[in-house]
Amino acid sequence: MSMPSNLAIARDAVLRPLTDVAADMGIGPHLLEPYGRGAAKIDLAAIDELADRPKAKYVVVSAITPTPLGEGKTTTTVGIGQAMAHLGHRATVAIRQPSMGPTFGIKGGAAGGGYSQVVPMEQINLHLTGDMHAVTAAHNQLSAMVDSHLHFGAEPVLDPRSVTWRRVIDVNDRALRNIVIGLGSRADGVVRETGFDITAASEVMALLALADSLPDMRARLGRIVVGSTPDGEPVTAEDLRAAGAMTVILKQAIKPNLMQTLEGTPVLVHAGPFGNIATGNSSVVADRIGIHSGEFLLTEAGFGADMGAERFFNIKCRASGLTPDAAVIVATVRALKAHSGRFTVVAGKPLPPEMVAENPDDVHAGAANLVKQIENIRVHGVSPVVAINAFPGDHASEHDAIRQIAEAAGARVAVSTHVADGGKGGVELAAMVAEAAHEPSSFQMLYPDEASLRDKVSAIATQVYGASGVEYAPAAARQLDRFTELGLGHLPVCIAKTHLSISSDPSLLGAPTGWTLPVREVRASVGAGFIYLICGEMRTMPGLGRNPAAMQVDIDADGEVVGLY
Template structure:
């Protein structure tokens, strides 16, 4: 292990416990990215440096390693998230570091953070404490420019659509039925619905439009599901942009601009290489939200991690009801992945919140609330077992956690007959996850040969949505709005109903009502709208009050972020 590695001794952890995640990251001594590339066995012409500590990895690596046996894939997911945060990325990083400490060559594959949450409510997404991906500030902000490239590609298409209408509208696009929106990687509720083309004929045709956050853009989903440049162009060409006056669908390929859009994504399609605080290699690539998109990093990065490592650790966004379900039904279908094990992350704080306590009461010891909240974990375990993949529960430990409450958690895990571990990776880095790593490695030895799906793509769309609602969420029924009912018929008529489903649902509850915490019973899922994403290859079902452009909270994280006179960022979390 390098002498430059951040020390994780108990003495240092105790003295530095009150350091913020950003301070810990800024004190770390990083290895030059060339050394991380060498660790992965990359050849010099297979990566391109973006500064000292970041690189793009060329897709030719996949061709060179095509005959190499793939490493085992470990998925990290979680119980339903809460305002207290569950630290799924922290556990993912700590687990990968721990597996490398046990001399198992492990590569981590994660999503890129969106600046919407960074400046909004959630903050950054590079882990925490001594289980972080670095350089933290750069990854959380502009990184290698992938988000900007996706935003530009999305908006190039939007501009080309309006330009086509302006110059004769040869395809007969109905301006009232254009479904393609513009995008911005920022939370901005004022842009959800806008009027464009005002100011006279020279400024285009006035029409209603709107913005999605970049991570909800279909271009983002395509980037994460494309398997090479040819696949990327074909998927872009299949994007539905709107309908004609005669109600015929219009696709990007009819505008003949898929090549131009793909050109903006040429470098963005290459996975990004960085490192953890303990110099474990990390491929960070793509960042679709799991509550409104499919919530997984790119197929390319995951394949690369599996080719270059004995183990590949990845995560899916939010709770298992969203991220894991979409990982299995969308990503694994397209990438032909079969995960060897699943880690389900929980925290004592989240258990107490799901057990009915308020955020202000979390400092109070309440074993009964832990018991009540564990019903949420129990549901996720039951759901994950349907996919026949070995499960290990990881309690992401906070040093303030009460021993009596931890004992209750352990007892409840034992009653489920499932492996579990107390992961102290925030406080101790990889050292704090050695037991978890050992149990995951043991579980992965019995990895399944196949991954059963809970619905068949040949089933009709209504049946698929009802299967997810019933088998994944535990809903008793699904209610379709009048609009959704009309769209079900139209999608079937167009022949699009044989695609997988991407559910857009609140992350805070198994239901579509964020107030129904724990394990709600006898609830309905309300589908209000269906959006065909034909380029990405799935149908989005919008439920409840889910929005594709979030807003900022009353006190956004941006208020606490600053830049000093030396150019040092503070307040980023």
Template sequence: MVPADQTDSPHGTPPLSAPLSDIAIARQARKAPITQVASRLAIPEEAVIPYGRDKAKIDGAFLRSIEDRPAGRLILVTAINPTPAGEGKTTTTVGLGDGLSRIGKRVAIALREPSLGPCFGQKGGAAGGGYAQVVPMEDINLHFTGDFHAITAAHNLLAAMVDNHIHWGNALGIDPRRVLWRRVVDMNDRALRDIVQSLGGPANGLPRESGFDITVASEVMAILCLARDLEDLEARLGRIVVAERADRSFVTARDLKADGAMAALLRDAMMPNLVQTLENTPAFVHGGPFANIAHGCNSVAATRAALRLADYVVTEAGFGADLGAEKFFDIKCRQAGLKPDATVVVATVRALKMNGGVARAELGREDVDAVRRGAANLRRHVENCLGFGVPVIVAINHFTSDTQAEIGAVREAAAASGVEAVLCRHWAEGSAGIVELAEKVAALADGGTARFHPLYGDALPLREKIEAVVRRIYRGAAVSIDPPVLRTLDRYAEAGFADLPVCMAKTPYSFSTDPSLLGAPEGHAVHVREVRLSAGAGFVVAICGDVLTMPGLPRVPAAESIRLDEEGRVEGLF
């Protein structure tokens, strides 16, 4: 696709004559000094802690000083179920932020940080694409400001302290067979899913089975993303359940006296990161839990800061609305007291054709009937989002192969659910290609029609919360939970955790737990094979089907194409 002329962009990238990769486009950006980006939100220079020339953290003392300011409008960008054809949720989030800025709105974007696992695996980075990106793209997608490394270190410090406590006499009476705290690494590594540790004799500890999760699945990641400030962070860290005693009582990080050191490791990571789009719109990029195995939203600290500094905040939640949006509404908004004003559901003609049964190799051919069949997926997500009391608009992320008839079929599907669909060309045109959506989203958010409410109440039993998500969001007919898992849920309730929300871990590719069931399946059964208590984060994870908390690399990982050029610059990131 040839990018459109951007000569009329108010502060964007100059026009280019040929298609370029995302990283090439990002390198041609006219980045503003990060203090100038901060000044667009009236952040004083003394509150900006630079990490180089083009990224910074925002000082916590300043953020505390603005807590009493009125909040701006909160706009969630979510999507249909992902397919290999692409949906462009993050790209649309960035484009919409730029579009709102273009029409004169004071706006901030709030995104998650990318994980190294997908960058070197199959999905690639998460900084947007085309002319709707946050920059510096390669920094954001790699080490950035070191937040993920700090989270990994804090998590593994706690793991080391558990094993060390057992080694030196086990005064807390931890049952070594019931150590719950695994280790993490921010990389896709299937060899670490299940391990036997502490081999080699008594000096190396007591041998036991354990394993690794990817860092984005860590409860420490969830805690950092849900904590309001450092005090809340340390309190939540202390509540982490790491093991059980023989009588099945819980041992926490506070019992091990690990919470203080963990908070010290996370002190700087707790401060939100500020970067910019290609058009210099301020963007907070902070925290990064996956939505299929965690709660899928950027940090509460960043979102709350953005809401007090901007009139409109555009944020996103991971994967499709059945995962990211549901968790945004039921976990993040519930815990942080947020009240979203509008929801944007992103769809592409190509992805809807895949949901309608078209093979990837055939997506370039017009097939209106397949779009209509696949649009059942879009309608389901729209109806689910409307069920939370928040008005919805559909963004059609444009591809050059889309035909007018196919686009018309998407509009018809949206209208059948009582919402409007708007064609967007931000990937190729930047803010100029998404003005219509920006105007309509602003009007929707300003309309005062949002009456947000979560899916279920706090008092509903844990099992019934799981059933509510399965029946009302996934449209499943039944939930099967193995007896040992039911007993674990009962123990959580008896221990005082019955009022927590649930965080469903399942495949992102289907409303069911079978990734091959595309479209809008219903009447299926969802099997919950395991539950995990995240007492510090404040939810119970229900692991469904075959979903894994440590992904593996694909047959041909993206890492094989990533390298340094002759000038030492990173190539191959996407």
């Protein structure tokens, strides 16, 4: 089965005027600012203007624990959105903005695939409306002000060794992970160790995704902690008088971007925080607009249900006040087979041939992960729907195996061929989603604000991850106590662990039990509004491989982009 490339399909798309797309959402042209031919910013006044319209059914799209190849969550989100129209429903899709660095690294673009894509593909994968760049600029403006503060020895005194605020760049650049700055002469700043993270790992990005308005973003920026005084008192962006300038730099970036799918479904593309040290969810403001702009709002949450969906429920919904009506779990034959432990999947490499051969037993052998992720949705009181994302090499018997596993766990389930067939391939799935979303919701967060930080961590570790307990390194325990002392105990927690296992050990497949979550370090994203716990090696700056995607990207004789996937 041969299909044109994503770029070729995307380029052939006939785009609807965005004013028409917006009109379907109840959004008038006075609220739109076009950015290039394929995108428009939506003014946040839309939130109030739409407030009296009916609330959409709110559906989060998550997945089983993915292979390093990814299981097509964006594609499925887009596919369901498109399929809803085939059922006569108006749906809005909300996704994260892809990071540009990785586009030129290993993975290529991230706007869905096949006939379930967000278009124009080049625009979403490159600069879009400049939000990533604005986050980079705002973050680095604060960084420069931190070092300027040190250089001039300004008040409050900032201990250079306490500075945790790094710099960011939206390029995969391994050589910037650990650097020494301030070398040269006396006029060239204070010498110290620091480094760059990729922009998606910026607290500014996390905060952009969680702010519910411009003033709220301003306040959150002010609360960012960059380091401490010699006495250990936190020094904030507000203390450095940087938060105003950062807000002004981000004034356009706080507005969600309207795009569309290949079939003209409205798509809100906004923010792109990391899925390990941050929420991995698109923005609260986008969802606050989308929640009144159709009958369904489909929002994507990064990585597996233990990661993106857990944060969606306990961090994002806490910030937005919105309550979900259903959750989709994307499952693939290859991921279930991978969870059998019988195969090794490597990013950028083809699947092993024995994995591609028809064998429903291999699928059944990986069932535990899907079953656990179904439970992880249900523990939040939300109805799960398993979406079998069909791939070209799949066998019907293997789809049936997934169906049996899902049904045995009491979940709705459907096969979807949205990649090959667009919206019409997702109709059965969309019908299941609609049905689940119309059940009465009994959504509940896993823990209340007033629970202790330790209890919050414990709730996630035991109820979602299946750990038997949590073990804190001595420094981590002290940090946790210190954050509680500083009055941050009311914040939700974000557990930074591998996305390749429900546990904190990337080599443990399925649904591991009898293990202990090791907390190495605890940090506070006070501006974003959560405490995060480092459990394992977290890479916040990817590197380029020997032959990165960038080497294939170019323009052709007609000036058209080639080599972007």
